[in-house]
Amino acid sequence: MKKIFLWVCFIFSVWFTVHVAATVLDGLNDEISVSDAAVILGNKVESSGLPSDRLKSRLDKGLELYKNGFVKHIIVSGGKGKEGYDEARVMHKYLLANSVPENAIIDDPEGMNSHMTAVNSKRIMEEKGFESAIIVSQYYHLSRCKLAFRNAGIDNPRSAHPDFFELRDAYSLIREFFGYYNYLFFE
Numbered sequence: 001m002k003k004i005f006l007w008v009c010f011i012f013s014v015w016f017t018v019h020v021a022a023t024v025l026d027g028l029n030d031e032i033s034v035s036d037a038a039v040i041l042g043n044k045v046e047s048s049g050l051p052s053d054r055l056k057s058r059l060d061k062g063l064e065l066y067k068n069g070f071v072k073h074i075i076v077s078g079g080k081g082k083e084g085y086d087e088a089r090v091m092h093k094y095l096l097a098n099s100v101p102e103n104a105i106i107d108d109p110e111g112m113n114s115h116m117t118a119v120n121s122k123r124i125m126e127e128k129g130f131e132s133a134i135i136v137s138q139y140y141h142l143s144r145c146k147l148a149f150r151n152a153g154i155d156n157p158r159s160a161h162p163d164f165f166e167l168r169d170a171y172s173l174i175r176e177f178f179g180y181y182n183y184l185f186f187e
């Protein structure tokens with residue numbers, strides 16, 4: 001019985017290691033080409049009402065895509081966080097303050113998680129006649145996001161990550177391992 005347990009632990013460890021390595025490689029390998037929209041996933045808004053550094057890095061990546069002509073529209077997706085701010089609204093204001101015109105920003109205030117962002121983005125894309133999107137989030141989050149977008153019916157979602165790394169990424173990679181399989185089998 002002990003041998004079986006050790007083999008199961010070994011197999012799980014190898015599976016986990018390979019999955020995390022694939023997640024990192026996928027997330028760090030940006031897939032940028034001219035697309036109809038960038039979809040920026042929400043994240044924490046500080047108690048001051050300003051985007052957290054992580055969220056700001058996502059917004060800056062979306063700005064880079066917009067200013068370099070890769071996208072004509074930016075979908076900002078997020079819900080109301082525990083700080084009481086509507087993430088999509090805060091993101092919208094940040095983009096406006098950085099010279100993105102109002103008509104280029106589309107709010108999704110119901111993007112409470114990656115699944116809802118994907119479903120809502122599909123609806124928005126159909127309404128606007130968009131056929132392609134670049135997902136913008138942290139590198140560790142992009143494999144699961146692309147899976148969620150494909151599950152929602154968005155073919156060939158592209159991705160881009162901001163150059164923002166922190167110690168918390170180690171925890172996030174562990175969480176994403178379990179999150180990916182939850183989305184694969186249950187979403």
